[in-house]
Every structure is written in C-alpha cells, then in structure tokens.
Amino acid sequence: MELDSGSSWSPWQSWSPCSRTCGGGAATRIRRCLIRHPLTNPCSGEQRQYKVCAVEDCLSGAVDFRQLQCAAYNHRPILQMRAARFEWVPFYGASSPCELSCLAKGQNFYYNFGRVLDGTKCEAGSNGVCINGQCLAVGCGQILGSQEEEDVCGVCGGQNNTCQRYRSVFITPHLTPGSLEYNEVTMIPAGATYIKVTDNSSNYLALQNRDYNYIINGNWAINWPGTYNVAGTKVHYRRSADHEESLEAIGPTKEDLHLMVLSMEQNSGIDYEYWLPNDRYWLYHGERSALQGTHHTVIEAAHSFTLTPRIEANTIPVTTTTISVRRPLAQPCYNTASRRQDWSQRNRLPAPSRPGNCGKCQRVRGKSNRIRQYCEKDFVLHVKIISKRTVGSETRYDARVVTTYKKRFAVLRREFLWVPNICDCPRLFTMREYVVMALRHVNYEQTLNRILLEADSFIRTYRPREDKLMKGLDKECEKQGYQLRVNSPG
Incomplete structure (x- = not known):
C-alpha cells in the first residue's frame, strides 16, 4: 500500500522581539512539521529561521555589543587564574568568531567565556551574525543563513523577470x-x-x-x-x-x-x-x-x-x-504598450519630415486673443522647450515649466506639450522659451490626461515684458463674464 506523503509545514509563527534595540540584533521564528502518518518522512527544510533586526546605528558614544559582553566580566574572579581580577576588551584573533574571546587589559593573554549572544556580529565590519555559536551570513530578505539571493530586481529568490x-x-x-x-x-x-x-x-x-x-x-x-x-x-x-x-x-x-x-x-x-x-x-x-x-x-x-x-x-x-x-531633462513616456526590446541604441533621432498637405500655419495675434485665450484655456505657462519628437501622427514637446501664470489643474516642473499634428503648427524650437496657452485633454477612455496645444493656441516667444502683460488678466476675465475656477495645487 502506498503511503501518503503525509507531512507539511505549518505557517511560520510571528517573529520574536529583537535581541537588541540598535546596532544590529537577531529575531527568530519557528514553524512545526505536521505529520499525518506515522511512517511518513519528516518535513524537509529548516524549522527555525533567524533574521537581522534593529540595524540602525546606535547613538554616538554607545558601547560596542561585543565589548559590552566582555565588560560584563570586569573584576569578576576567574577560578583558573587563582581568583585574579581583570578588565576585559574584545579579542578578534581567536579561532572562532562566535566565541566570546576577551583580552585582559594590560596583559598578553585572552580568555574564552563561551558563546557570544545571538545577534553579535562575527567580526568588526562584517555582515555575518552569530546565532547559536555559528556565523551566519545575512541573506535574502535579511534572513540569516538563507541560500536564496536577490535578483537584479531586488526580489528575494526572483528570476530577474520583474x-x-x-x-x-x-x-x-x-x-x-x-x-x-x-x-x-x-x-x-x-x-x-x-x-x-x-x-x-x-x-x-x-x-x-x-x-x-x-x-x-x-x-x-x-x-x-x-x-x-x-x-x-x-x-x-x-x-x-x-x-x-x-x-x-x-x-x-x-x-x-x-x-x-x-x-x-x-x-x-x-x-x-x-x-x-x-x-x-x-x-x-x-x-x-x-x-x-x-x-x-x-x-x-x-x-x-x-x-x-x-x-x-x-x-x-x-x-x-x-x-x-545645457540641462535637458529626461521625462517619462506614457505609452505602456509592450514592445520588443532592442538594446543597440544611440542617442540621436532623425528629424521628422513635414507632410506636404500641411498648408500655412495660423498665427494668433493681438491683445483681444491674448485675453480671450487666457480666460478660456486651462494652462498659461512660461516654458523652455527641451526636445521635440514625432509620436504617431502627433508632435510631443518635452518642456520645463519656468513660470505658471494660470493653471486649473496641477502642473509639474517638467511636462509634455502635445500638438495633434506633425505640421509644426504651432512651431516651437528647442532650447527656446515661450509663453503658451493650452487646454487639458482627457480622452473618452480616460487613458490620456495631457496638456494640448491646438493649431490656433496663443504662443509667444518669451520676453521679460510678458510677465507684466500677464498681470491683471484675471480681472479682465471677470469683466468679460468668464467664470474662473480655482487653481489646483501643485
């Protein structure tokens, strides 16, 4: 008759309190092997796990943990030494790093007082920790003695696929x-x-x-x-x-x-x-x-x-x-479609060509258009254009926001400005500064939320006098009956 494999581990119990409050200690947890048949094999694996804890440095001037253990024997009689009394300091040259070997101050000998306490570092500057007299390396997930390793993604036992x-x-x-x-x-x-x-x-x-x-x-x-x-x-x-x-x-x-x-x-x-x-x-x-x-x-x-x-x-x-x-700043791309990887990259892009059916771009001028668009648009910004690229049938400008004159929604220090054409309408040049008036564009599926420059958006090359021209336009909007919404923080 084939026997049931009949053994499995219970869930891990909670971690015990840390052996120290700072400077690196150890905590433990256990699990039990549940045997459902008397002839089954015991569970494979460890019944007890240790992890490092309280790894924060102790306050300045705190006594080293191993030194503290040696000092506990100060002025205590040692029978083998005819009741002589000494002050003790750590000795790191002994055969076992997890034995409490202490050097008598002013003497040329050391004494072994047994095992160090759990959580003691094996050696000064080492990441190994002594547990039950054994030096265990700090492994994956801060687990002592763990054979698993973190992958390049930082996942314990991972396969580099996250x-x-x-x-x-x-x-x-x-x-x-x-x-x-x-x-x-x-x-x-x-x-x-x-x-x-x-x-x-x-x-x-x-x-x-x-x-x-x-x-x-x-x-x-x-x-x-x-x-x-x-x-x-x-x-x-x-x-x-x-x-x-x-x-x-x-x-x-x-x-x-x-x-x-x-x-x-x-x-x-x-x-x-x-x-x-x-x-x-x-x-x-x-x-x-x-x-x-x-x-x-x-x-x-x-x-x-x-x-x-x-x-x-x-x-x-x-x-x-x-x-x-120069300070061109990188910014995230928001298309999350999965594509094949190609690592043979360089750092120059070909300039996109302008289609032949674009026609002449519309130029928006005048004080009345400035006031009207200031009142109607969601964003009025002073920006510096960092880079430009064609994405599908649209143009995307990577821009640094220098000044925010008006915003109905939060604006980051770095934004993409999208133009729904590749005709350079409106046309912006890299490394130049502009005043732009733009709308917030959210599509029906709620997958896009972006700043949109239309072909007839009010665009001006930035000059210091633009700051003065923008002052008082909120009051002009109120005079002309525009209902201004409260600016969003950001």
Whole structure:
C-alpha cells in the first residue's frame, strides 16, 4: 500500500522581539512539521529561521555589543587564574568568531567565556551574525543563513523577470576648444537598481539629486573617489590615473537622479545602464519603437558665460574658463504598450519630415486673443522647450515649466506639450522659451490626461515684458463674464 506523503509545514509563527534595540540584533521564528502518518518522512527544510533586526546605528558614544559582553566580566574572579581580577576588551584573533574571546587589559593573554549572544556580529565590519555559536551570513530578505539571493530586481529568490534592463551610450556634442561644459547624460528614474556608468576620457562624471543639487563633481570642483550616500543607496565613485571613471550603485534609488558630465574633450561615449521594475520601465521607455531602437536626443549648448570655479572641501578645483551649460531633462513616456526590446541604441533621432498637405500655419495675434485665450484655456505657462519628437501622427514637446501664470489643474516642473499634428503648427524650437496657452485633454477612455496645444493656441516667444502683460488678466476675465475656477495645487 502506498503511503501518503503525509507531512507539511505549518505557517511560520510571528517573529520574536529583537535581541537588541540598535546596532544590529537577531529575531527568530519557528514553524512545526505536521505529520499525518506515522511512517511518513519528516518535513524537509529548516524549522527555525533567524533574521537581522534593529540595524540602525546606535547613538554616538554607545558601547560596542561585543565589548559590552566582555565588560560584563570586569573584576569578576576567574577560578583558573587563582581568583585574579581583570578588565576585559574584545579579542578578534581567536579561532572562532562566535566565541566570546576577551583580552585582559594590560596583559598578553585572552580568555574564552563561551558563546557570544545571538545577534553579535562575527567580526568588526562584517555582515555575518552569530546565532547559536555559528556565523551566519545575512541573506535574502535579511534572513540569516538563507541560500536564496536577490535578483537584479531586488526580489528575494526572483528570476530577474520583474524588471528590465535599460542601456545606452551618450556622446558629448562638439566642444569649443578651451571650454568646459556640463551636459546632462540622462535622468535615472527612482526605483532603479544595479546602476552602472563608465567613461574613459578626460571628462568627469557628475551626479545631481532630484532637486538638481550636485552630489558628486558639481560646480566645477572634482570630488575624491569614494562612497556617497545618495537617494537611499550607496554610490561608489571610482577614478583611476588612466582616466577610467565609473559610478555604481545597487539601489533601489528612492528619487530621480540626473547623470551629468563635465566635458573637457570629445569622448567616444559614456556607457550607462540600470534596471527598472516592469511598470516603470514601460512608463519611461515603453514608447520606443523596436524598429527605431531606444534613443536619447542630444541638444547643443544654449548659452555660455565666464565663471571662476568655487573650491570646496575635499575637492580638486577645475581651471577658470568659459562655461557652456545645457540641462535637458529626461521625462517619462506614457505609452505602456509592450514592445520588443532592442538594446543597440544611440542617442540621436532623425528629424521628422513635414507632410506636404500641411498648408500655412495660423498665427494668433493681438491683445483681444491674448485675453480671450487666457480666460478660456486651462494652462498659461512660461516654458523652455527641451526636445521635440514625432509620436504617431502627433508632435510631443518635452518642456520645463519656468513660470505658471494660470493653471486649473496641477502642473509639474517638467511636462509634455502635445500638438495633434506633425505640421509644426504651432512651431516651437528647442532650447527656446515661450509663453503658451493650452487646454487639458482627457480622452473618452480616460487613458490620456495631457496638456494640448491646438493649431490656433496663443504662443509667444518669451520676453521679460510678458510677465507684466500677464498681470491683471484675471480681472479682465471677470469683466468679460468668464467664470474662473480655482487653481489646483501643485
């Protein structure tokens, strides 16, 4: 008669309290093997699990946990030493890292007091933790001794199928001899893991946080190589004497990061890659055509000025020079359709052609049109156009919002402006600033929510006097009987 396999594990019980309140301790939980037949084999696997807990650093001046255990024997008699009394400090040279080996102060011997308490680090600077006298490595999900590993997506025991790899090459534009330029290479979205950037030139990689504040190599001052705490992860910055330079981080990042390069010469390309969760990958890169590959648009420098670099602590100053600066900022794409991946990408896009049946664009002028559209439109914005591309039968401008004169809905610092044609009507040029009046467009299926520029939208090249012309237009709208809605926050 074939016996029932008849054994299974019960659910795990709750975790026990942590053995420490700071500095790293251990908690345990157990489960029971439920045997339904006396002749069945026992359950396979561990009955008890340990995990690290309370990993936050203790307050400044707190005593080391192993040192605290040694100090508990201070001035206590040791029988084998004829009741001699000593003060004890940790000794790390013993054969077993999980034995409480303590050195007698002022003496040349140590004594073994038995096992250390659970949760004690095996060695100074080690991530191993002692449990029942055994040194267990911190494994997947903070579980001690776990054989499973996190995949590149950060999933314990995963198969690298919940995220996707994005990889590209950035080439600096043509440089003016004797100048230094900060160019933005890319925006690395929040949630990125296994970030790796490499360069082999006389240029310097730089990094900004989401607020565009420099963290590494900013303001024309070069930091020393080392490890930097950035966006909830550690970024390892390396630079060798032969100009090989890299930035690496395991992640996941908690905020967007802007990868920059301080360009001193034309380079052969900056290689960069990172992994994003599937939903965020398609949000940022999903609209790229498999035929066209994945690309980044390089935009030439917009203006230049002379600056004496500021010298900061722990930095290497860069020579005074004429600086040419541009800051194109990456922004998510909102087409989440699934497409075949193509990693052989470069960073230039072909210019789209204008169809022959476009005709002449309508130009909207005059004070009356300015007031009417200001009152009727949902958004009145001062924007700087960063890039332009054709998406299907529409044109999409990537714009930085400089000033918000009017908004009926929340506006981000960075927005896409959509034009429902590819006829350059209205026509906007990259790296120029405009005042635009636009509508909010939400389609019937509620899948689109965007800022729409119509062919007859009021567009003006921005000049400082535009700020004055916008003042008082709310009152003009009230005089003409327009009912203004309250602006949304954002």
